[in-house]
Amino acid sequence: MNILKLIPKYTLVIGLAMMSSCNDRLDEVNINPNGLDLSKANPNLLMPTVMTSAAMEYLKLGYGDVGGVAQHIQHDGWHEGVNSYGWGPQDWTAWYNMLRNNQLMLERATTIDSKFHMGVALTMKAFVFGTITDLWGDAPYTAAITGAKVDGTVTPVYDSQEVIYRGIIEDLKQASAHFATKDNSAYLTNYDVYYAGDASKWQKFANSLLLRYYMRISAKLPDVAKAGIESIYSSGIYIKLPSEDAVMNYLGTTADLSWPGAIQWDAQQTNFRRIKPAQTLVSKLLSNNDPRLTVWIAPVHCQWVADESLTVPLDEFIRKDGVIQTGIVSLTDIQYQTQIKAGAKFTRHYNPKLYTGTGTDAINTGLYVGIPAGMRQPDFYNRNPTTGQVVQNQHVSQLADVYRGSTGGILKARLMSASETSFILAEAAQKGWTAGTAKEHYENGIKNSLTTWGIESKYAAYIAEKNVAFNNSLAQIIDQKWIASWTVGTEAWFDFRRTGLPALVAGNASTENVLPVRFNYGDNELNFNGSNADAAINKLEVTSHSGLRGKNSQWSKPWLVQGTGKPW
Structure with a gap:
């Protein structure tokens, strides 16, 4: 209502x-x-x-x-x-x-x-x-x-x-x-x-x-x-x-x-653009032919295409309906939206025989692409030519357009x-x-x-x-x-x-190689209710992942998971 x-x-x-x-x-x-x-x-x-x-x-x-x-x-x-x-x-x-x-x-x-x-x-x-x-x-x-x-x-x-x-x-x-x-x-x-x-x-x-x-x-x-x-x-x-x-x-x-992230209140749309689907979810939706994929997630603005006839590893510029757009490495989000709605298709080619990137440097040619969990430099992913937050990553999906809205639906x-x-x-x-x-x-x-x-x-x-x-x-x-x-x-x-399910794995950027299990007690409690906060902290189970924060760490286990062997 x-x-x-x-x-x-x-x-x-x-x-x-x-x-x-x-x-x-x-x-x-x-x-x-x-x-x-x-x-x-x-x-x-x-x-x-x-x-x-x-x-x-x-x-x-x-x-x-x-x-x-x-x-x-x-x-x-x-x-x-x-x-x-x-x-x-x-x-x-x-x-x-x-x-x-x-x-x-x-x-x-x-x-x-x-x-x-x-x-x-x-x-x-x-x-x-x-x-x-x-x-x-x-x-x-x-x-x-x-x-x-x-x-x-x-x-x-x-x-x-x-x-x-x-x-x-x-x-x-x-x-x-x-x-x-x-x-x-x-x-x-x-x-x-x-x-x-x-x-x-x-x-x-x-x-x-x-x-x-x-x-x-x-x-x-x-x-x-x-x-x-x-x-x-x-x-x-x-x-x-x-x-x-x-x-x-x-x-x-x-x-x-x-x-x-509603764009009505954000003229630059940076709050909307920085929220990307995780590749973990995208891969699962794709493998299951899940119809929720297109409800939640938008196709990439510019899709990578493998092209062995290319004489260089990567196109420097984007292609519109197959034609190189000389001097144009990307368009803005609004420009892409306008032209795609009018029927244009944007691609960028690479030669898989000449381009040898592996791991997170490998090229994802999918129409729906998420960001892998815990990347150190996620704005670089999938050979993004416009890193930072000024222009969106044309080679990674954004959320569906409905999530640009303020209310309704x-x-x-x-x-x-x-x-x-x-x-x-x-x-x-x-x-x-x-x-x-x-x-x-x-x-x-x-x-x-x-x-x-x-x-x-x-x-x-x-x-x-x-x-x-x-x-x-x-x-x-x-x-x-x-x-x-x-x-x-x-x-x-x-x-x-x-x-411990699904079997989610922390990325390389995480200070620990497992996912956290709690929030840390805040400064208000530590400063103004210290004796009671300390008593609670001392009841947490310190783990090998608790790290420099010690007991009050997102990797220290509360009662709920102590002794269960979960999630790690």
């Missing part, structure tokens, strides 16, 4: 005021004191602030640094965080700001006994805390909102991941029970930007998050996970169709409220989907748990994904592909779930972390 149409202007102003008042200290309340009487706040007014903030931050992860770890995307400029995981300390301020607003919503909902708003607040609390502990590890939980003040600084103690995950599960159970009453009498139209006040869909969302977190802890607490997933499956109340997905459309009214922040729940149940069934048949859920996961991207008519042909037809392996289930998690790279990363 479109939140620009749904949220009254005064509500949006209040929400933006609350977001703009964020402060890096946990003792600052994220509410405009002049805009709202906190003792009388209507929980409806708080819903859009919490929901839009959570959706946008979650999308930024999967479309940014984490999308790079999942090897869905790579950057060819300002690429260290995405391509090689050169992360420093990362603060979680934005997530805890959401929790303070959400806590106020929960308290007001409890005061007025609104089952619907209590359910929403508990669901969002679980989602936000789940994201925090998924990313960092141990974190402030039971004392996160109030904390104990020492010399004016909030210093909440950290809870273990196990405590947090168990708390998340209990909150989601309680939320589901509230939604089961179907009582949304306190809800005012136009404030729910996910489900428009539909308690039944919210219950499916809450139960689907339960499926997610049960599977997340399945290696550490298998009995809890098994019983939980079997119970949710037995209830039949979870997201089954893409029309039930938890999604948010973008407003598109400002850069901050638009799809990341498939440009949604997706928190939970029918495709994800199907693959979770497929994995559960493959483990032998009582959750239906793995084959049916696996095929539903693929069908739901294709439907999400508007190509459901391609399902029959795709499911018959040799590498796609079900073979009852966990590797295949996770492989397809990884593909389907496009723009939700967090889930792909977390699945890789607990299973």
